[in-house]
Amino acid sequence: MVDYKRLGERIAQTRKSQKLSQEKLAELADITATNLSHIERGKIKTSIETLVAIANALNVTSNDLLCDSLNHSTQELKNQIAACLDGCTMQELHLIADVAAAVKKRMRE
Secondary structure, eight states, X not given: OOOHHHXXXXXXXXXXXXXXXXXXXXXXXXXXXXXXXXXXXTOSOOXXXXXXXXXXXXXXXXXXXXXXXXXXXXXXXXXXXXXXXXXXXXXXXXXXXXXXXXXXXXXXX
16 A cells, blocks of 8 residues: 555655755656645645656656555665764764664564
8 A cells, every 4th residue: 555645755855855846846747836745745646657757857766755655665764774874973873773773672572
């Protein structure tokens, strides 16, 4: 099942990280800005054609945008975690590693 709310959030997040306005992304994807706004807010179900057009306009894969709905999207999650670690001090990295290990252990109990 596709989580259209998370899909929209991920599109918006990717668009903003590339410093694109909704109008510019809509133009690149050949859709209306209103349609893109509805997609980003999870108000409508987008077609595969529109999803591919948006992914191409953002220069990402559809898997990157759909990772919250895929069962096998561990690489995207690992990339997100790695991005969070960028710029951390050694002390911060040690703390994050300890917290992650504790959470993993607790979840598996």
